[in-house]
Amino acid sequence: MRKTAALLAILIGMSGTISAQSDSLQANRYITRATTLGVGYTNILDxxxxxxxxxxxxxxxxxxTMRMTKLFNGNVSLQNFFQANLSYTHxxxxxxxxxxxxxxxNYGLHYQFHINDHLxxxxxxxxxxxxxxxxxxxxxxxxxxxxxxxxxxxxxxxxYRFKIRNYQLVARYQANLPVAGVxxxxNYGQSYYEIFTLGNSDGVVKFTTLKNQPSVRQLFSLDFPVGCSKLRLNYLWDIQQSKVNQLKTHTYSHIFMVGFVRDLYLVKNKKGNPLPANVRAY
Structure with missing residues (x-):
């Protein structure tokens, strides 16, 4: 009986270790999705x-949408960020x-440096x-x-993750800086009729760098629980500028947004297709 009990204990311990290792390897199945809406001030020049x-x-x-990948031993996250705006100005x-x-x-990858349990x-x-x-x-x-x-x-x-009493909060700051593009x-004084009907399209596609397109998007967000849900507050400072073909443009936007966050875990069915299931992240 003693040998049987010892064998069962070893098997249970091995099962727990294997399960933990398997879960750590499947971290890429955890997905955070957030949808936010907001209004604010904008300044436009064209x-x-x-x-x-x-x-x-x-x-x-x-x-x-953000999730971890298997790249570099699971230290790289994937971000998929879509936004649309409409403004009325005078x-x-x-x-x-x-x-x-x-x-x-925006679609891209980030390598994560874990400074400590909070940062x-x-x-x-x-x-x-x-x-x-x-x-x-x-x-x-x-x-x-x-x-x-x-x-x-x-x-x-x-x-940065922190607590106020028993409430788990997550604060984030993100900055995106365009380095090169098209x-x-x-051209100055050129109509779209000339470009698309007459075919005078020379020089209408320009290579851009920080010199002729000095732009930046900055996002501040705070996630916190509200009942059984998780709320997100965003402040977006969006600066888009260009100076090409003797034309100047800029759009300066200050937007306050609010929305909800969902944490999902992708579960594969028998055919291998991912099925999302709700999970608690914190």
Whole structure:
């Protein structure tokens, strides 16, 4: 009996060790998804349409997914971040208005440096893809300006976990800095009719660096539990600028956002297809 009991204890211990190792190897199945909505202030300049700045209100929606990968012994995370905004602005004399919109998608990897149980530093790179428009309500010849550009961006994060009483909170700061890319822009005084109908498209696609596109996106977020859910508060400071083909553009946005976070665990069925299941992250 004693030998049987000892053998059972060893088997149980081995089973627990194997289970723990298996769970650590499956960390890439844990996914954090967040959807946030918000409004804020924006300042827009596009000298193709007007030499004046336009200021007003902007609404924005964002959806983010983050998960660990198996790269570099499981120390690399994948971020998929999508956002879209729409703004309504007016000039200083208040005699003209514009509508503007932009869709932005970031997809990239970060290596995670675990400083301690509370602090992580992340560094990596992202693909940054953008498309949108600015429409001036009173311009007759060229009422609209198209926005299309893509970049390779350097990206960094600081993630800090802490508690207030029994509440687990997660604070994060992220900055994305476009290093190199391409941008579509008409030449000074050139119409879109010339570009797309007459085929005069020389020089409308430009290579960009920090010199002619000094831009940065900064995100501050705080996650905290509310009942059985987890709430996220975001502050987004978005600076997009360019100076090409004798044209200047900028969009400065300060957006406050709120939304919910879901933590998922991907479970594979018999056919190998991933099935999401809700889990508690904290």
């Amino acid at each position: 000298t193709y349409l007007s030499p004046q700045e336009y200021k007003g209100i902007e609404g924005r929606v964002a959806r983010e 000039n200083s004399p208040d005699n003209n208005n514009t509508f503007a919109g932009l869709v932005n998608w 992580k530093l992340l560094a990596g790179g992202l693909g940054d893809f953008n498309g949108g428009f600015v429409y001036n309500l009173q311009n007759s010849n060229n009422p609209a300006s198209a926005k299309a550009y893509a970049n390779i961006a350097a990206s960094g994060m600081i993630i 941008l579509f822009s008409p």
